[in-house]
Amino acid sequence: MPRLALISVLLFGVVHLPKGGPADVYAADPSATPEAIERMKEIWGLDQPLHVQYLRWVTRLVQGDWGRSYVERRPAIEVVADRLGPTLRLTGAALLVGLMAGVGLGVLAGVSRSPGVQHAVRVIAVLGMSVPTFWSGAIVLLVFSSYLRWIPAGGVGTIGGEATLLDALWHLAAPALVLGSVYVAQWMRYVQAGLESVADDDFVRTARAKGLSRARALLRHGLPNVLLPLVTVLGLELPRLLSGAMVTEVVFSWPGIGRLLHGSLVTRDYPVVLGTLIVAGVAVLIVNLATDLLYGVLDPRVRYA
Amino acid sequence: MTSIRRQFATLLAVLAVAITPIAAAQTLTILFPQEPGSLFPHFDLLSLAHEAQDLVFDRLFAVDEQGAYLPELAAEVPTVANGGISADGRVYTIRLRDGPAWHDGTPVTAADLAFTWRVITDPDLPIPTRTVWRDIVSIETPDERTAVITFGDTNVSFLGAASFAGAFVLPSHLLEGIDDLASAPFHRAPIGNGAFRLAEWQAGSFLRFERNDAYWAGPAHFDSVVIRIVPGSEAQRTVLSRGEADLVLQVALTELPFVDGLAAYRRASVPTFANWQLWLNNEDPTLADARVRQALVHAIDRELIAETLLGGLSRPDDAVLPVSHWAHADDVRRYPFDAAEAERLLDAAGWVRPGGSAIRERAGQPLRIELINIAGQADRLQVVQAVQAFWRAIGVQAEIREVDAASFVPTLGGGDFQSAYGFFGEGQEPVWNLWLGTNWQRYGNQEALDLLRAYGVTVEREARRELAVAFQRQVAEDVPVIILAPRPLLAVVRADIQGFAPTTTSSLWNVHAWRR
Numbered sequence: 001m002p003r004l005a006l007i008s009v010l011l012f013g014v015v016h017l018p019k020g021g022p023a024d025v026y027a028a029d030p031s032a033t034p035e036a037i038e039r040m041k042e043i044w045g046l047d048q049p050l051h052v053q054y055l056r057w058v059t060r061l062v063q064g065d066w067g068r069s070y071v072e073r074r075p076a077i078e079v080v081a082d083r084l085g086p087t088l089r090l091t092g093a094a095l096l097v098g099l100m101a102g103v104g105l106g107v108l109a110g111v112s113r114s115p116g117v118q119h120a121v122r123v124i125a126v127l128g129m130s131v132p133t134f135w136s137g138a139i140v141l142l143v144f145s146s147y148l149r150w151i152p153a154g155g156v157g158t159i160g161g162e163a164t165l166l167d168a169l170w171h172l173a174a175p176a177l178v179l180g181s182v183y184v185a186q187w188m189r190y191v192q193a194g195l196e197s198v199a200d201d202d203f204v205r206t207a208r209a210k211g212l213s214r215a216r217a218l219l220r221h222g223l224p225n226v227l228l229p230l231v232t233v234l235g236l237e238l239p240r241l242l243s244g245a246m247v248t249e250v251v252f253s254w255p256g257i258g259r260l261l262h263g264s265l266v267t268r269d270y271p272v273v274l275g276t277l278i279v280a281g282v283a284v285l286i287v288n289l290a291t292d293l294l295y296g297v298l299d300p301r302v303r304y305a
Numbered sequence: 306m307t308s309i310r311r312q313f314a315t316l317l318a319v320l321a322v323a324i325t326p327i328a329a330a331q332t333l334t335i336l337f338p339q340e341p342g343s344l345f346p347h348f349d350l351l352s353l354a355h356e357a358q359d360l361v362f363d364r365l366f367a368v369d370e371q372g373a374y375l376p377e378l379a380a381e382v383p384t385v386a387n388g389g390i391s392a393d394g395r396v397y398t399i400r401l402r403d404g405p406a407w408h409d410g411t412p413v414t415a416a417d418l419a420f421t422w423r424v425i426t427d428p429d430l431p432i433p434t435r436t437v438w439r440d441i442v443s444i445e446t447p448d449e450r451t452a453v454i455t456f457g458d459t460n461v462s463f464l465g466a467a468s469f470a471g472a473f474v475l476p477s478h479l480l481e482g483i484d485d486l487a488s489a490p491f492h493r494a495p496i497g498n499g500a501f502r503l504a505e506w507q508a509g510s511f512l513r514f515e516r517n518d519a520y521w522a523g524p525a526h527f528d529s530v531v532i533r534i535v536p537g538s539e540a541q542r543t544v545l546s547r548g549e550a551d552l553v554l555q556v557a558l559t560e561l562p563f564v565d566g567l568a569a570y571r572r573a574s575v576p577t578f579a580n581w582q583l584w585l586n587n588e589d590p591t592l593a594d595a596r597v598r599q600a601l602v603h604a605i606d607r608e609l610i611a612e613t614l615l616g617g618l619s620r621p622d623d624a625v626l627p628v629s630h631w632a633h634a635d636d637v638r639r640y641p642f643d644a645a646e647a648e649r650l651l652d653a654a655g656w657v658r659p660g661g662s663a664i665r666e667r668a669g670q671p672l673r674i675e676l677i678n679i680a681g682q683a684d685r686l687q688v689v690q691a692v693q694a695f696w697r698a699i700g701v702q703a704e705i706r707e708v709d710a711a712s713f714v715p716t717l718g719g720g721d722f723q724s725a726y727g728f729f730g731e732g733q734e735p736v737w738n739l740w741l742g743t744n745w746q747r748y749g750n751q752e753a754l755d756l757l758r759a760y761g762v763t764v765e766r767e768a769r770r771e772l773a774v775a776f777q778r779q780v781a782e783d784v785p786v787i788i789l790a791p792r793p794l795l796a797v798v799r800a801d802i803q804g805f806a807p808t809t810t811s812s813l814w815n816v817h818a819w820r821r
Binding site: 018019020021022023024025027028029031032033034036037039040043044068069071072073074079082083086137138141142145146149153154156157159160250251252253256259260263266267268 | 332334339340342343345348349350428429430431432433434435436469487488489490492493507508509510511513531533534535536537539540542543544546547549708709710711712713714715716718727729732736738742743
């Protein structure tokens with residue numbers, strides 16, 4: 001409980017740290033008088049000392065009231081909820097892409113002794129880790145949407161069209177691949193290194209002594225040992241996945257909470273910023289809990305310890 | 306024979322009708338880089354929110370391409386001559402047009418106008434602009450289509466305020482009695498009186514509007530309008546290269562080369578009365594000397610900046626009101642690019658180059674000026690960097706400090722700055738808020754400011770123009786701000802769209818008349 005209180009203070013303080021507030025966004029307009037801007041601050045309670053504003057926010061928060069968006073003029077919880085679905089779809093798909101491609105390529109690199117495969121894997125790893133998503137996203141749009149017309153120009157669905165699963169997947173594919181590609185390289189290297197490290201362990205050598213090929217021994221006995229710590233890594237990567245989604249959402253006009261957070265920071269829409277951060281924080285907590293539980297399922301030693 | 310011929314003609318007519326293709330539903334697709342927060346008029350100053358509201362609502366007056374007032378909900382533009390404005394400029398009599406109705410069928414009445422005034426001036430509502438409307442003492446409605454608006458003093462800005470980008474009339478029969486209009490569902494589900502009605506709003510994705518067949522000026526040619534939210538420049542380029550948009554508003558100037566390469570589109574300059582300018586803090590010890598300020602403007606090749614970094618959309622000028630404004634002053638002091646004159650002025654002000662040093666000094670203090678810019682926009686940064694280079698050439702070290710948009714105004718308002726780059730503009734009827742209100746530049750010439758105070762109580766327009774011109778002449782002498790060039794906005798429109806005629810108040814004001 002004290003830790004949660006501390007986090008809420010830090011969160012509130014950091015969000016309010018930069019100069020300017022939601023009313024100041026309007027102040028640049030020639031028709032907005034200083035008196036009207038000051039009145040807006042009074043109505044919104046932004047003229048109160050920060051600790052008073054914090055106490056009011058936290059009191060309402062524990063009662064389930066996140067406050068109202070200064071921009072959209074509706075409950076912040078509604079604003080965030082509207083954007084949560086697209087982000088969950090995007091990050092979920094990106095996670096799937098990262099896992100499937102990362103583990104697949106990692107196994108290939110760990111099992112194969114071909115110099116060509118090793119070289120190709122190194123190239124993929126360097127590219128995947130060094131290419132930022134805003135660049136790869138722009139290139140994907142340029143090549144596959146502008147020139148080849150294979151994918152749409154962003155968004156979650158065809159406007160005015162029928163909302164079908166196929167249409168949703170068609171729009172989801174490119175942003176999910178771009179966001180997931182960042183993790184392909186990382187998880188591929190992780191699996192490859194893990195397989196190489198267990199290749200000479202007793203249990204693998206025993207399996208091979210029983211007549212299994214190196215590849216089969218590694219896949220059947222080595223891989224489960226490598227994948228176990230990967231679950232922990234996945235849990236730790238979620239915050240980075242969410243922050244990466246912010247960039248991808250802007251590039252692909254994806255209406256998720258990353259783009260919402262970016263816009264809300266610019267307009268100083270505090271209730272929405274805080275609400276988005278709370279959702280992201282809760283998501284991290286849930287994933288960490290799920291990681292712990294999954295660990296117990298995958299490794300009985302943890303369960304009985 | 307005649308009968309056979311008639312039957313044959315009838316058959317042909319029936320066949321002609323049968324084979325005529327049914328016209329496909331026409332949708333106008335507009336790209337917005339930013340999503341409006343609310344469509345409830347008066348609560349938002351975002352210009353894109355005003356554009357979206359313009360589809361759903363009408364104002365009393367619109368402004369055409371030449372800057373002339375056009376009656377929209379009003380039946381005529383009031384003047385002293387037609388008795389719509391009293392001789393002392395205190396009373397405006399507005400007669401509403403017969404025909405406009407809300408989307409639920411209720412007629413628009415004078416009571417709606419009176420209600421709109423009460424909303425704008427309600428001190429308990431977070432309304433960012435109450436200018437002009439707050440000076441109204443009463444609105445009487447002798448009949449359903451007449452409103453008599455009385456000001457406490459002479460008011461010369463009402464027509465400008467009533468045709469302002471967001472000055473839409475509200476439906477009293479739907480909103481009167483609602484406790485908290487600041488959080489009413491009307492923000493996201495408005496009932497208006499314009500050419501289109503809001504049909505669907507998917508947060509972060511798009512807004513879809515359907516044609517109002519009962520619109521007073523006749524149904525629009527397009528069946529529907531879609532505002533598609535596309536924030537990233539890459540995605541905008543992709544949409545344009547696929548031909549999926551009819552119009553893009555507020556395109557970044559850095560996109561000009563790309564835009565000019567699109568065969569299916571043409572670029573359009575959307576006029577505004579704003580200038581790109583550099584605020585100079587006139588109370589800063591370095592910048593308090595007018596010779597320093599004059600040197601700084603002489604040092605900048607504004608022609609080059611306008612032609613290259615500002616896309617050649619406008620020509621540099623030294624007057625506060627741009628050349629398109631009716632009160633623009635032609636005969637102000639000019640500051641052509643002249644680095645030698647700039648150096649001479651700085652020498653005269655005591656800022657010299659000891660031993661030919663790169664940076665000038667006075668009493669051992671180097672000539673450094675901090676230049677504040679709003680971060681995150683490439684076209685802005687390019688201009689600021691060009692200014693930095695021009696000033697460097699005359700021995701002034703400019704240090705760029707980037708702040709975010711929300712911090713910009715508090716920084717200027719608090720006086721914690723030396724110079725800052727941005728834009729600012731007046732409306733059709735200037736209220737001079739930058740000079741008599743915020744005065745971020747700390748301009749202290751009271752004689753010049755008195756001209757503006759006199760402007761505010763002068764009914765006759767020509768007399769007002771003379772006061773505005775005199776003020777602009779004095780400002781050009783004092784250089785409290787450096788005006789780089791007027792700021793038209795860049796729009797991209799499909800070549801086959803007819804009727805697009807952006808004005809200083811709106812790009813979509815006449816959207817009902819557009820056709821493909």
